[in-house]
Amino acid sequence: MTERSPATHLRLLARRLYRRGWMEGTAGNLSLRIGDDLWITASGCHKGLLSEEDILKIPLDEGVPHSPSGNRRPSAETSIHRVIYRLYPKTGAVLHVHTIEAARASEAAGREILLPPLEVLKGLGIADPETRPALPVFENALHVPDIARAIGERLPDLRYPLPGLLIRHHGTTVWGETLPDAIRHLELLEFSMGFLASRNSLES
Numbered sequence: 001m002t003e004r005s006p007a008t009h010l011r012l013l014a015r016r017l018y019r020r021g022w023m024e025g026t027a028g029n030l031s032l033r034i035g036d037d038l039w040i041t042a043s044g045c046h047k048g049l050l051s052e053e054d055i056l057k058i059p060l061d062e063g064v065p066h067s068p069s070g071n072r073r074p075s076a077e078t079s080i081h082r083v084i085y086r087l088y089p090k091t092g093a094v095l096h097v098h099t100i101e102a103a104r105a106s107e108a109a110g111r112e113i114l115l116p117p118l119e120v121l122k123g124l125g126i127a128d129p130e131t132r133p134a135l136p137v138f139e140n141a142l143h144v145p146d147i148a149r150a151i152g153e154r155l156p157d158l159r160y161p162l163p164g165l166l167i168r169h170h171g172t173t174v175w176g177e178t179l180p181d182a183i184r185h186l187e188l189l190e191f192s193m194g195f196l197a198s199r200n201s202l203e204s
């Protein structure tokens with residue numbers, strides 16, 4: 001059996017998440033860290049129709065994209081991925097999607113959301129869901145590096161950081177040591193967002 005390349009992993013995952021309605025159109029971005037390389041989806045590509053050339057290999061820290069055709073740019077939100085890898089060096093994958101549930105859950109939130117005590121939180125590393133861990137919420141900004149800077153400033157101060165965050169009216173970002181870890185975190189956090197969004201709509 002041949003091993004899948006990072007580009008294949010990300011392309012197939014993007015298609016899967018697109019089919020769930022989590023990466024509509026060109027929304028969202030996915031990355032994997034392999035050594036000092038960052039593999040990341042290119043900007044402006046339809047996530048249901050990615051080709052291998054739409055996954056770029058760029059330096060983890062800074063720098064320009066490597067693209068076989070030379071005409072693609074890495075995700076506009078690359079700076080957010082890079083700050084997560086910098087803060088948590090064991091991270092091997094960062095996933096960012098746009099869902100209605102996350103956008104709705106963030107609407108009434110302040111700087112954080114106390115997650116409901118759902119059983120699924122155990123899959124996010126929370127031993128006791130009754131402890132109501134806080135999910136940080138960051139303001140959206142036209143200039144993405146401003147979001148990345150805010151994340152870099154606030155996340156290290158959190159006492160028990162979850163492997164995820166929200167950007168208000170925008171979407172969910174999660175990370176994990178491996179791609180399956182990050183996928184699990186995404187699914188469970190989105191389950192929580194769906195719960196919150198449906199509760200908010202019942203209350204309004």
Ligand SMILES: [Zn+2]
Pocket residue numbers: 027028029077096097098170171
């Ligand atoms: Zn986004």
